[in-house]
Amino acid sequence: MQPHERITAAIRKRVEGGDPALVAFLTAGYPTAEGFLPALEVIAQAADVVEIGVPFSDPMADGMTIQRASQVAIDNGVSLRWIFARLAERDFAASAPLLLMSYLNPLLNFGYEALARRSAEVGVCGYIVPDLPLEECAPLREALEREGVGLVQMVTPATPAPRIRLLCEASRGFVYAVTMTGITGGARGLPAGVAEYLDRVREVSPIPVCAGFGIREAAQVSMIGAHAEGAVVGSALIEVLERDGDPGAFLRGLRGRDA
Numbered sequence: 001m002q003p004h005e006r007i008t009a010a011i012r013k014r015v016e017g018g019d020p021a022l023v024a025f026l027t028a029g030y031p032t033a034e035g036f037l038p039a040l041e042v043i044a045q046a047a048d049v050v051e052i053g054v055p056f057s058d059p060m061a062d063g064m065t066i067q068r069a070s071q072v073a074i075d076n077g078v079s080l081r082w083i084f085a086r087l088a089e090r091d092f093a094a095s096a097p098l099l100l101m102s103y104l105n106p107l108l109n110f111g112y113e114a115l116a117r118r119s120a121e122v123g124v125c126g127y128i129v130p131d132l133p134l135e136e137c138a139p140l141r142e143a144l145e146r147e148g149v150g151l152v153q154m155v156t157p158a159t160p161a162p163r164i165r166l167l168c169e170a171s172r173g174f175v176y177a178v179t180m181t182g183i184t185g186g187a188r189g190l191p192a193g194v195a196e197y198l199d200r201v202r203e204v205s206p207i208p209v210c211a212g213f214g215i216r217e218a219a220q221v222s223m224i225g226a227h228a229e230g231a232v233v234g235s236a237l238i239e240v241l242e243r244d245g246d247p248g249a250f251l252r253g254l255r256g257r258d259a
Contacts, residue, residue, distance in 0.1 A: 003125035004150025006097040007173035010048045011208040011229050020225025021048040023174075023210050024251055025101065025234035027069035028052050028086070029078030031242055036078075037090050039247060043237075044094040046251035048230065049174075049210075051128065054080050054102035065235040069242070080106045087122040094123065099152065099173070101128040112143035119149050126150035126173040134163075134170055145172075152176050157197050161204075168205035177201045177211045177228060190214055190223070198227035218256045 001009065014021040024047035029036050044050050053066065055073035080102065087098070100119070107115055107129065119127075126149060132140065134153065141151045150172025155164050157180065168175050177198055180191050194211070202209045211224045212232025224231040233254060240250045 002148035002150075003097070003120065003123075004145075004148060004172040006125050007049055007099065007150065008207055010097050011174055011210065014048045015208070015229050019255055020221055020228070021208070021210065021230030022221070022251055022254060023047065023049040023051055023099075023212070023230055023232040024096075024237055024247075025051040025053060025066075025212075025232065026241065026247075027055060027066060027073050027238060028083045029055065029073035029076045030069040030238070031072060031244075033073075033076040033078060033082075035241075037086055037092075039241060040090070040094065041092050042246075042248045043251065044096040044098075046248040047096050049099060050094065050096045051099045051101050051232065051234075052083065054083060054100055054106055056103045056106065058103070065238050065242075069238050080110055084118050084122050087124070097125040097173075098123055099126045099128060100124055101130070104129055104132050107140065112140050115140075116143045116147040116149055119144070120147040124149065126152055128152045128154070128176060130154065134167060137170075141170075154178055155201055156180075157191070157193070161200065164201055165204045168201065168207070168209075171205075171207060174208040174210045174230065175201060175205045176232065177209050179211050179213045179215070190220055195223070195227045198224070202228055218254050221254045222256070 011021040024043050055070040055078050152173050153167040153171035154176040155167050156178040179194050208229035210230035211228045215231045215233050216236040221231045240247050
């Protein structure tokens with residue numbers, strides 16, 4: 001099984017069990033550098049896929065919560081190379097496939113071929129790159145796919161139907177359906193019409209669809225699960241880590257379970 005196929009398989013396995021999948025986001029090295037691997041281990045046991053944020057100085061798609069986490073992580077000395085080194089030295093096998101979410105500059109700086117090789121070595125199965133449009137992604141996508149690593153594509157409610165189809169066909173692992181226009185963590189509820197939008201994406205996608213932005217509660221995850229295969233939880237989980245809460249308990253709570 002190729003690395004990106006592990007992502008798809010994990011999501012489908014959860015759906016076959018009757019629940020929507022959870023894709024859980026944490027910023028690497030936040031709130032502390034030394035807490036990264038312990039948090040990752042707990043989150044990987046509770047989520048189906050883990051999305052690790054590479055801190056960046058200008059995270060244009062992220063709201064204040066993830067911006068703050070990113071800056072603290074940078075101050076803590078976290079970089080892409082640091083993340084790879086920590087993943088290589090971890091003494092546990094992540095029970096959920098791992099993705100990296102990064103803006104393009106750190107990936108360009110690392111070099112695409114070296115990035116792909118290192119990703120495969122440390123168990124990274126895919127990438128989300130919010131500032132890399134489909135028309136410009138071929139060099140990165142081809143380098144990653146030579147190692148079986150996938151590039152997840154994003155769609156939004158404003159994406160025209162023909163382009164949604166193109167993005168779904170190009171995506172690997174899952175399709176990231178942004179629930180609203182704007183930035184992460186910017187709203188406390190899901191917008192009207194999100195169900196119909198997700199139905200449109202799901203209808204044309206050959207792989208699972210996972211919806212993110214603004215998801216904080218079990219009722220929202222349940223609603224998303226009726227129209228997509230999974231939910232992406234980011235800012236709300238960062239806030240749990242920020243207040244030294246239990247990320248595993250929070251994620252289990254999103255499934256409507258206490259343990």
